[in-house]
Amino acid sequence: xxxxxxxxxxxxxxxxxxxxxxxxxxxxxxxxxxxxxxxxxxxxxxxxxxxxxxxxxxxxxxxxxxxxxxxxxxxxxxxxxxxxxxxxxxxxxxxxxxxxxxxxxxxxxxxxxxxxxxxxxxxxxxxxxxxxxxxxxxxxxxxxxxxxxxxxxxxxxxxxxxxxxxxxxxxxxxxxxxxxxxxxxxxxxxxxxxxxxxxxxxxxxxxxxxxxxxxxxxxxxxxxxxxxxxxxxxxxxxxxxxxxxxxxxxxxxxxxxxxxxxxxxxxxxxxxxxxxxxxxxxxxxxxxxxxxxxxxxxxxxxxxxxxxxxxxxxxxxxxxxxxxxxxxxxxxxxxxxxxxxxxxxxxxxxxxxxxxxxxxxxxxxxxxxxxxxxxxxxxxxxxxxxxxxxxxxxxxxxxxxxxxxxxxxxxxxxxxxxxxxxxxxxxxx
Amino acid sequence: xxxxxxxxxxxxxxxxxxxxxxxxxxxxxxxxxxxxxxxxxxxxxxxxxxxxxxxxxxxxxxxxxxxxxxxxxxxxxxxxxxxxxxxxxxxxxxxxxxxxxxxxxxxxxxxxxxxxxxxxxxxxxxxxxxxxxxxxxxxxxxxxxxxxxxxxxxxxxxxxxxxxxxxxxxxxxxxxxxxxxxxxxxxxxxxxxxxxxxxxxxxxxxxxxxxxxxxxxxxxxxxxxxxxxxxxxxxxxxxxxxxxxxxxxxxxxxxxxxxxxxxxxxxxxxxxxxxxxxxxxxxxxxxxxxxxxxxxxxxxxxxxxxxxxxxxxxxxxxxxxxxxxxxx
Numbered sequence: 001x002x003x004x005x006x007x008x009x010x011x012x013x014x015x016x017x018x019x020x021x022x023x024x025x026x027x028x029x030x031x032x033x034x035x036x037x038x039x040x041x042x043x044x045x046x047x048x049x050x051x052x053x054x055x056x057x058x059x060x061x062x063x064x065x066x067x068x069x070x071x072x073x074x075x076x077x078x079x080x081x082x083x084x085x086x087x088x089x090x091x092x093x094x095x096x097x098x099x100x101x102x103x104x105x106x107x108x109x110x111x112x113x114x115x116x117x118x119x120x121x122x123x124x125x126x127x128x129x130x131x132x133x134x135x136x137x138x139x140x141x142x143x144x145x146x147x148x149x150x151x152x153x154x155x156x157x158x159x160x161x162x163x164x165x166x167x168x169x170x171x172x173x174x175x176x177x178x179x180x181x182x183x184x185x186x187x188x189x190x191x192x193x194x195x196x197x198x199x200x201x202x203x204x205x206x207x208x209x210x211x212x213x214x215x216x217x218x219x220x221x222x223x224x225x226x227x228x229x230x231x232x233x234x235x236x237x238x239x240x241x242x243x244x245x246x247x248x249x250x251x252x253x254x255x256x257x258x259x260x261x262x263x264x265x266x267x268x269x270x271x272x273x274x275x276x277x278x279x280x281x282x283x284x285x286x287x288x289x290x291x292x293x294x295x296x297x298x299x300x301x302x303x304x305x306x307x308x309x310x311x312x313x314x315x316x317x318x319x320x321x322x323x324x325x326x327x328x329x330x331x332x333x334x335x336x337x338x339x340x341x342x343x344x345x346x347x348x349x350x351x352x353x354x355x356x357x358x359x360x361x362x363x364x365x366x367x368x369x370x371x372x373x374x375x376x377x378x379x380x381x382x383x384x385x386x387x388x389x390x391x392x393x394x395x396x397x398x399x400x401x402x403x404x405x406x407x408x409x410x411x412x413x414x415x416x417x418x419x420x421x422x423x424x425x426x427x428x429x
Numbered sequence: 430x431x432x433x434x435x436x437x438x439x440x441x442x443x444x445x446x447x448x449x450x451x452x453x454x455x456x457x458x459x460x461x462x463x464x465x466x467x468x469x470x471x472x473x474x475x476x477x478x479x480x481x482x483x484x485x486x487x488x489x490x491x492x493x494x495x496x497x498x499x500x501x502x503x504x505x506x507x508x509x510x511x512x513x514x515x516x517x518x519x520x521x522x523x524x525x526x527x528x529x530x531x532x533x534x535x536x537x538x539x540x541x542x543x544x545x546x547x548x549x550x551x552x553x554x555x556x557x558x559x560x561x562x563x564x565x566x567x568x569x570x571x572x573x574x575x576x577x578x579x580x581x582x583x584x585x586x587x588x589x590x591x592x593x594x595x596x597x598x599x600x601x602x603x604x605x606x607x608x609x610x611x612x613x614x615x616x617x618x619x620x621x622x623x624x625x626x627x628x629x630x631x632x633x634x635x636x637x638x639x640x641x642x643x644x645x646x647x648x649x650x651x652x653x654x655x656x657x658x659x660x661x662x663x664x665x666x667x668x669x670x671x672x673x674x675x676x677x678x679x680x681x682x683x684x685x686x687x688x689x690x691x692x693x694x695x696x697x698x699x700x701x702x703x704x705x706x707x708x709x710x711x712x713x714x715x716x717x718x719x720x721x722x723x724x725x726x727x728x729x730x731x732x733x734x735x736x737x738x739x740x741x742x743x744x745x746x747x748x749x750x751x752x753x754x755x756x757x
Contacts, residue, residue, distance in 0.1 A: 076718040083506030083721075104507040104721075247702075248610065255593070389719050400615075400703035419526065 032063040033322050035310070036078055036088035040071035043341030048329075051337055055328045062321045075389075082106055087315040089322040093140065095131060095307040095382040096389070102134045103386040107311035110138040113323045124330075128347045131307045131381040140309030141330045144344030146273040147303040147375050148204050150174075150294065151280070154287040156181050156190065156267040165268070165291035167374050171208070171234060174268060174294045178243035181267030189265065192243040194257045195235050196250075196271025197403055199392050200304035206231040207380060208296030213395075214383055214424070221420035223395070224413040231296075233409045236402060247403045262286060273306050275343040277368040281361055292371045305379035306344070345372050386427045394419045499727035506721050517728035527712060534619070535709040539687040541623040546683050547676065549627060550634025555668075557635065558642045568639070572632035579629075583696035586625045587612070615705035618698050622706055626693050630686070634679050641675030642668070681744055688737050709733055 035048060045068055052064035067088060069077050078091050079100075093101065101107045114121060121129050121138075128145050132138060150165060157164050160180040165173070178192025195201065206213050211228030214221060222228055238244040249255050258276060261269045262283045270293065280288055293301045310329060312322045328334045335346050339356045346352045352373070362368035385391055398416035401407040465471065500517055504510035521528050557568050574582060589596050590611040598608050611621040645668060653663050691710040694700060700707035700715070707715075709729070717726035 073718070079506065079721065080718065104505060106507065248613070387720055390715075393715075397704045422526070 031061060031318065031321070032065055033090060033318060033325050034065050034067050034088040035090045035092075035325070036067045036069055036081075037092040038071035038074040039068050041341075043343075047338050047341045051329055051334055052325075054333075054337065055325055059321075059324065062324065064325055079104075079106065082313055082315060085315070087313040089316040089318055090310050090312055090326055092308060092310055095305065095309070096385075096392075098132070098134050098139050098382070099384045099386040099388065101139055101311065102137055105314055107139050108314050108316070108319060110141065110312065110323070110326075111136070114138065119327070123350065124347050125349055125376070127305065127376060127379055127381075128307065131305050131379075132309055134384055140311035141326060142307055142309040142347050143330050143335045143338050144308075144342050144347055146275065146306040146344035147372055147379050148200055148271070148273055148293055148306075149303075149371050149375065150291045151261060151269040151272060151276065151288055152291060153261070153264060153267050154289055155264070160267070162267075164289070165294070167292045167371070169291065169294045171294045171296055174270075175234075175238060175243070178238060178267060179241070182243045191245055191260065191266045192268065193238060194260060194266045194269040194271065195238065195244050196257055197235070197247060197396075197399065198271065199395065200306070201271040202232075202235075202395075202399075203380065203383075204293055204302045204304050205235060205296075207302035208293070208299055209234065210296060210299040214385070218383060218385055218427075219424055221417035221424065223420070224410070224417040229410055229413050232399070232402070232413060236405075236409055239403065240405065246405065247400065261288075273343075274345070274368060274372060277362045277366060278343055281366070288366055290367045290371045292375050301375070301378050303375040303379045305381050307381075308344075345369070385424070387423055391420055391423050394423055496727045496730055499724050500731050502724040502727075504723040506723060510724070513724065517725045518732070520725070521728055521732060527707075530704075531707055531709055531712045534705075534707065535688060535690075538619055538623055538690060538706075538708055539684065541620060542626055542687045542690075543680065543683050545623070546627045546630055546634060546687075547680055550631055550679060551638050551672075551676070553631055553635045554638030554642055555664075558639055568635070571635055574629045575632040577629075579692040580696060582625070582629055583693060586628075587697060590621055590625075612698055613702055615703050618702060618705045622690075622693055622697055625697065626687075626690060629693070630683070634683070637679050637682075638672070638675055641672050645671045677744070677748055680748075681741055684740055684744070685737050688733060688740075 035052070037044065037048060039045070045066065048066045052066055055064055056062065075093070075097055078088075078093070081087060082091075091107075093107075113119065124141075125145065128142060129138070131145075132140050132142065152165055154164065157177070160177070162177045162180050165177070174193060180192070181190065182192040183190045203213050206223070206228045209227050209231035211225055211231050212222040213228065223232070235244070239246050245255075245260070250257060257266075257269055257271060258279065260266050262280060264286055274290075277290065280286065293303055295301045310326055312319060312326060316322050330347065332348065332351060335342075335348060335351050336354070336356070339346075339354070342357075346354070346357065351357075357363065358369055360368075382388070395416055398419060399412060402409055402412040460468075499510070501512060501514060502510040503513045503516070553571060557564055557571065561567075588594075592598060592608050592610045592613065595611070597611070598606075601609065610617065612618050649667050649671070650663055653667055658666065689710055690708055691714065694706050694708055694711045695714070698706040700711045710733075713726050713729045713733075716722045716729060
């Protein structure tokens with residue numbers, strides 16, 4: 001009998017281990033829509049949960065589950081969960097990821113539902129729908145949009161006797177104001193301008209100087225063309241003149257652009273969208289406002305169009321119900337529910353001027369509305385590159401010595417383009 | 430002996446000490462194949478082994494084999510994998526402009542870490558190899574970083590190395606040294622990460638060295654003292670040569686571990702600034718999970734495996750020959 005017991009014990013242990021190894025992952029229960037979103041925006045998480053609650057009340061047969069994923073490595077996690085067969089039904093994603101989504105057939109083309117339901121896309125800003133469409137495929141929908149603008153410190157403008165920026169300001173006006181505002185040195189230095197050198201503000205500068213970062217077909221890097229070089233040079237010059245900090249300054253803890261601007265140590269700040277207004281409104285003793293980005297010397301301004309969207313995964317088990325919830329998220333009702341935590345401008349023009357948006361402090365006291373709407377005609381969607389992050393890294397790392405003053409603009413741009421051209425050719429192969 | 434039963438073996442027990450006669454130990458009849466493989470005991474033994482075996486086959490050997498196969502494929506997680514032969518390896522070695530800089534950057538990191546780590550671990554082991562009453566407390570304290578979570582370690586070191594409010598810069602300030610951008614400067618970021626990694630591994634090396642030190646017979650030190658050897662002479666002539674196998678073992682482990690560094694880089698610098706700390710495994714991670722080149726990343730894994738294998742072999746061939754394993 002003891003032998004039988006031993007064998008039984010061994011079987012039991014094996015079973016236990018086998019169960020333990022199953023990982024506890026569950027398939028989505030039928031009728032349950034899983035919505036995946038990153039953890040870095042608590043307001044958005046709260047909102048999606050509230051939307052799910054409201055939706056489930058009106059659709060008792062559908063269950064919506066909000067799944068929060070750490071924002072560090074969010075895209076990687078979403079893609080691997082989809083690739084690994086554990087896909088959510090709906091996932092949050094960003095504009096620059098759209099080409100990757102389309103190339104890998106990760107999301108459904110929403111046009112099939114739009115056609116079937118006669119869904120009126122005309123209720124959205126046309127730029128939003130264009131920005132979310134690639135190869136005639138509508139990749140996702142969103143309840144809001146955002147774009148690059150210029151923040152400025154009213155007190156410092158007044159102190160320097162410079163008139164506040166307007167929509168027709170050019171880059172030369174910015175440089176001239178920066179020169180007048182810059183004062184002091186060391187830790188107490190007041191910078192005339194903070195110019196962030198990540199992709200969006202860089203892309204805007206290049207286009208407003210009449211240049212292009214990539215050719216229209218996305219096959220060639222044009223950062224080494226004369227107008228693009230002039231755009232890069234314009235930023236380097238402001239840094240060299242000491243009106244704007246080099247990246248080394250930002251790398252120091254507590255010296256990020258937001259902190260410097262919030263501490264009242266910068267006259268202007270280029271490199272952010274409407275999201276920073278929400279953080280700035282809590283800062284005491286800072287009189288700040290928003291203006292559109294400056295125009296280039298011979299070309300109108302350019303504004304990087306920030307779109308965070310929700311898409312339906314191709315592998316969703318419950319596509320129709322996922323579409324129902326997605327429609328709710330971007331419906332007038334859903335968007336109204338989102339007003340409190342919404343950082344951008346509503347994606348439906350009919351709701352954009354709702355008093356809940358325009359009567360807020362950030363709009364009334366800091367102009368966080370008009371400059372965005374005024375920028376709408378010149379917004380530029382993110383470049384459609386399936387290996388955007390790799391290309392972006394190559395540009396960022398390649399230009400770094402130039403910002404640090406260790407290499408000249410033309411040779412740096414030429415070198416960067418050589419590498420970027422290789423990467424661009426890879427995405428098509 | 431010849432008159433013994435064929436299935437019994439005569440074994441002389443203690444015949445050298447004299448007296449005891451040879452005793453025949455009966456050998457049980459050889460069990461049949463069926464009995465050997467299917468007896469309850471055998472079956473139970475295999476079933477007890479099964480969890481570990483399944484785990485090994487599925488989660489280790491299976492994955493190793495899959496990753497080798499994957500290194501000859503082009504696969505982005507979503508489209509079906511495509512066989513590309515040696516293309517991934519060719520691209521790695523001859524076409525990818527990031528590969529060699531990343532490799533040499535990793536080598537630089539290894540060169541920074543190995544001598545510092547081995548020396549620091551040995552010194553620490555020597556320091557805690559005493560009979561002080563509270564020595565176990567100190568040994569345990571030095572071992573804490575080894576068991577501490579990498580995230581916690583990175584967080585603490587992030588604060589220590591903070592340019593504005595870090596305790597290191599605050600301390601250096603007393604000597605008139607201005608704020609140093611430890612993790613933000615492309616020149617200093619790698620040595621800073623190496624420092625953190627050395628600190629983190631101190632306890633592990635210390636324990637191994639301590640075991641080595643305690644295995645050295647005490648009488649050798651006494652003999653050396655009789656010959657008039659001082660502390661340094663005892664270390665040079667007794668400790669160091671007899672510790673050689675341990676030093677060799679620790680060095681081999683450090684080389685393997687250093688080439689595989691990832692977590693501290695990911696947590697402290699994310700490969701930056703300006704790729705200054707983009708080491709091999711960080712690049713591999715980006716290739717796999719940012720750019721979804723799974724086949725290429727698998728090829729990178731195998732190449733690293735070969736590099737570490739060759740280096741370990743060289744260490745065994747070159748250094749190990751000089752290591753004295755036994756007294757004599």
